[in-house]
Each structure stands twice: as structure tokens, then as C-alpha cells.
Amino acid sequence: MSPDDYDRLYAESHDRPAFSNGDEGYGWMAANCDRCIHDKPARQGNDAQGCPLVLLTLMGRTPAQFVDGPRDENGLYGIADQYVCTEFRGEDDPDPEPRPLPTPPGQGELLPREPFEGHRMLTPLTPADHATAAPGGEAL
Ligand code: SF4
Numbered sequence: 602m603s604p605d606d607y608d609r610l611y612a613e614s615h616d617r618p619a620f621s622n623g624d625e626g627y628g629w630m631a632a633n634c635d636r637c638i639h640d641k642p643a644r645q646g647n648d649a650q651g652c653p654l655v656l657l658t659l660m661g662r663t664p665a666q667f668v669d670g671p672r673d674e675n676g677l678y679g680i681a682d683q684y685v686c687t688e689f690r691g692e693d694d695p696d697p698e699p700r701p702l703p704t705p706p707g708q709g710e711l712l713p714r715e716p717f718e719g720h721r722m723l724t725p726l727t728p729a730d731h732a733t734a735a736p737g738g739e740a741l
Contacts, residue, residue, distance in 0.1 A: 632681035
């Protein structure tokens with residue numbers, strides 16, 4: 602991932618803000634982006650080479666790479682782990698490029714993996730999606 606990927610990342614992002622307010626956004630970034638290799642250029646004063654996902658959040662979008670972090674029984678979350686960013690790489694990681702897990706030895710592959718690798722986002726279902734006819738004909 603690089604800043605040149607911005608258009609592709611924008612196209613696959615959600616059209617909704619990632620954070621409710623600035624405290625949430627800057628709190629999450631302080632806990633994650635401030636130690637991630639992708640935003641290291643911005644920390645060194647080169648904003649143009651900073652993380653394109655950060656730019657997306659500043660544009661009011663939610664990147665597809667943001668996966669919800671843990672929630673308690675009431676749906677509450679901590680600011681630092683509201684999301685887990687699947688592109689996060691520690692800035693001291695000696696090999697920051699993500700590598701797909703290799704196919705285990707001896708396991709056959711029915712289909713090539715490449716077209717199915719990448720980020721996927723679940724979309725919320727509407728109640729109509731779950732409407733099931735009861736035996737009497739009424740929707741459940
Ligand atoms: S890849 Fe994720 S964690 Fe890293 S700087 Fe970008 S948004 Fe932050």
C-alpha cells in the first residue's frame with residue numbers, strides 16, 4: 602500500500618465517517634498510526650507520503666481495512682482499539698510488507714487463491730433480508 606493507491610482505497614471504502622468525533626479519531630491514530638510504518642513519512646514532516654487510509658478518514662470515509670475491534674456486552678469499545686487496521690505494520694518491523702499465509706504442505710488447492718485475496722467488508726442486513734414466511738404465511 603502506498604499513497605498512490607488512494608483512488609483504489611477510496612473506491613472500496615465506506616461512505617461514512619470512521620469516528621464520531623475528533624477525540625475518537627486522534628485517540629485511535631495516536632494508539633495505532635503513530636507507530637505504524639505507513640504513516641512514518643508524515644511523522645517526519647512529509648504529509649504527502651503519509652498513510653492514504655488516514656487521509657480517507659479525514660475525508661469522512663471508513664477504510665475497508667478498518668475492522669471493528671472488541672466490544673463489551675453493551676457494545677462499548679476503547680478508543681485505542683475501536684478498529685483493528687489490517688494494514689498496520691510496526692515501524693520497526695524488518696519486513697513490513699504483508700505476506701499471505703502459504704498453503705500448508707500437502708494441502709491441495711481447488712481454486713487459485715489470488716482472485717479471492719484482499720479485503721472484504723460485511724454489509725449490514727436489513728430486516729427484509731431476514732423475512733421468512735412462517736408456516737401460516739406470516740413473516741417471522
Ligand atoms: S495503515 Fe492503518 S494503522 Fe497504519 S497508519 Fe494507516 S490507518 Fe494507521
